Amino acid sequence: MLKQTTAVTLLNLRSIPQRWGMSLTTVLSIALVVGVLLGFMAMASGFRATVDGAGSDDVAIMLRGGAMAEMNSNISRDEVRLLEVAPGIAASPEGEPLISSELYVVADGIRRASQTPANLALRGLGLHGPDMRPQFDLVEGRMFEPGSAELVVGESVQREFEGFALGDSVRLGNNNWTVVGVFSTGGSVFDSEIWTELGVVQNLYQRGSSVQTVRARLTSPDAIEALREYVENEPRLNLEVLSERAYFARSAGGTTNLIMFLGWPLAIAMAIGALAGAWNAMYASVDARTRELATLRAIGFGGFPAFIAAMVEAIVLAFFGGLVGAVATWILFDGVSASTLGSGFTQIVFAFAVTPDAVVQGVILAMIVGFLGGFVPAMRAARIPLLAVHAD
Amino acid sequence: MNATSPLYELKDLSKRYTRGKETVTIFDALDMTINTGDFIAIMGPSGSGKTTLLNLLGGIDRPSSGEVLFEGQRIDNLSQGKLAKWRAANAGFIFQFYNLMPTLTAAQNVELPLLLTSLSGKARKDRVKTALEIVGMGERARHRPGQLSGGQQQRVAIARAIVADPKVLLADEPTGDLDRTTADEILETLQLLNAEMGKTIIMVTHDPAAASHAKRELHLNKGRFEEKGKA
Known part of the structure; x- marks a missing residue:
């Protein structure tokens, strides 16, 4: 047969x-x-x-309880202070807790390919913001100066959107900004963002002292449990604690x-x-x-x-x-x-x-x-x- | 079986087709004996049932009633599977249009029936070589049908029909598509197979010149056989 x-x-x-x-x-x-x-x-x-690719197991992200995304979250300055003393958070060589309060707003950009407007994320970060992204690399220029209207832009933004070349003056909202650097986070979602200092965004966009999220580098991935327990047992905090990987997966x-x-x-x-x-x-x-x-x-x-x-x-x-x-x-x-x-x-x-x-x-x-x-x-x-x- | 023992016996054989509401009788209550070693030409007008009879003898069609016995055993009531095995072991077919596989070489075409046997690859090759040499196509073993003339293709088809050493060769208008000279060569080959190798050959033809190469001529007309004497 x-x-x-x-x-x-x-x-x-x-x-x-x-x-x-x-x-x-x-x-x-x-x-x-x-x-x-x-x-x-x-x-x-x-x-x-x-x-x-943007998510890390040893970075915790904290949002307002019930907020599914950063846009819906709101965290007060007092809550941030309580988080600065939470357990499980790694410290810098100077002994400061490695946390980054962040606020992002929507800015307009023009796509190169279609010449159509599209929303871009303008993120204000704390001093340790880049430390929360292990793959962060400043590939061109320098970091923004705190307190000035300076931007560093992700590689994807520079590639896909017009007007973000190094040294360009960009108008976002009612303000003029200068592009002083280009960064890469290895192709992660952050490459689609524009970064500046947190205080500048709070001022120029009238957001007071509030932020949307707090990122914290953990001493180890397991340390998130201690942080979560602290947040749950602290009655002045109404926050959800997630690992960054879990947040992005969601x-x-x-x-x-x-x-x-x-x-x-x-x-x-x-x-x-x-x-x-x-x-x-x-x-x-x-x-x-x-x-x-x-x-x-x-x-x-x-x-x-x-x-x-x-x-x-x-x-x-x-x-x-x-x-x-x-x-x-x-x-x-x-x-x-x-x-x-x-x-x-x-x-x-x-x-x-x-x-x-x-x-x-x-x-x-x-x-x-x-x-x-x-x-x-x-x-x-x-x-x-x-x-x-x-x-x- | 000796040279005069009956190879086929047809008993009360009938074949009818239904076309719409009409039943067409091809032949009715046909009786016939074909002996081992016969070379029979079956002739008759178009539609007389020559090819139908050949199909029944070859086990590729079934009668409406009656019996087809081969070496004393009924073959008309065998299952499809058993009938396929019977055909592989006992019958070699030669068709008017050769029915060779166009993508295979002459040797590969001839080898096909041997794939149904337990012969080794080497034994199959030897048998194929011999069969092609018998029909004078040894030199063309590697040619594909498209590279051969009609007569050469029919020779390859004959080699395929004899390679498994069947007891009967069933030829349906084997020269119908060939010119006279080539047809005569093919018919002489069939005569040789009958005379030298003792193959029983049953050939359907409408060509009297082709029929004259056979030992017996049977004329099928209006469902009845009439045997013509040979000079």
Whole structure:
């Protein structure tokens, strides 16, 4: 049976070039399905990687209880003072607690690609703000001077938005600012932000002494429990304590899920279309070889090898379709920069990431399409009437 | 089985088709014996049932009623699987349009029936070589059908039909697509297979010149056989 099946399968595969038009259509339609799916997955993976990359386990972030995002949070100066003496927080060489009170507001930017306005995050940080981002690196210029209208901008902002070159004067809100530095945090969400000193933002945007979040470097990831216990037992504090990684995972989850909820149904809808294409191609393949298949059966071959051969052909075509889709998506999208609205109503710039896991899922989807598209035509191949040996 | 023992016995054989509400009888209550070593040409007008009869003898169609016995055993009531095994072991088919696999070489085409046997790869190669040499195609073993003339393709098809050493060769208009000279060469090859190798050959043809190469000529007309004597 194995010899029969191998012989008929090789016969089928060798005859693909004779039906190249229909076979190519099948490959391309399946490639398109996989391309769309992987496009969405690359978007979701890239977004998640960007947001996850920002989160650290040994940095705690504290927000107003019930606030799901920084924008909704509000922490008073008195609460910040109570946090400065909380346990579990690391100290600087000078003995100061490593905490950063932060406030961010929405500023306008113009996207280079579309020349359309988009929201940007202008973040005011405390003295130790950069210490809270282990991957922080000032790649150009210098840090802002406290008390002056100076900005340092993330690499993604500089790349995607106009007017943020080093030395540029930028008008944000009612104020003019000067770009004095460019920083990188390794492609994380912070690269989509503009930073200045906390006090300047509080003054220029009339926010008094309040902040939105307090970040604290912990002595160790486990120290978050001591900090959380302190906050819960201190009646003057109504704050939620999260590790930065947990906070960003929560923020990214909604957007990632939204992308995936759009991506999979669209891919499945297209897969049904591709299924019809594969079905058609396989029917054409079986029809084109009706006399050959009948002859084999007349010689004594069984129907099962013909079934397996047709299935293998369908799955091989689908596999190549999946591969073409994956390679095309990788060439076209991997590393491509895009931006979307983050949880703070500001743009988060991220790069599409075509991951091996997504490629495997895409190729599996392609092979499922091949399997389903090939099944009925393969049944037909197995049941070719013997009398078709006389067909012209 | 010796040279005069019955290979096939057809008993009260009928074949009818239903077209819409109409039932068409191809032949009815047909009786016939074909002996081992026969070379029979079945002739008759179009639609007389020549090919249908050949299909029944080859186990690729079933009668509406009656029996087809091969070496005393009924084959008309075998299951599809058993019938496939019977065909592989006993029957070699030669078709008007050769029915070769276009993507395979001549040798690979000839090897196909041997894939159903337990022969080793080397034994299969030896058998293929011999079969191709018998039909004069030894030099063309690596050619694909598209690189061969019609006559050469039919020779390859004959090699495929004999390679597994079947007891009967069933040829359906084997020269119907060939010119006279090539047709004669093919018919001489069939004669040789019958005379030298003792193959029983049943050939359907509408060509009297082709039929003249057979030992017996049976004319099928209006569901009845009429045997023509040979000079």
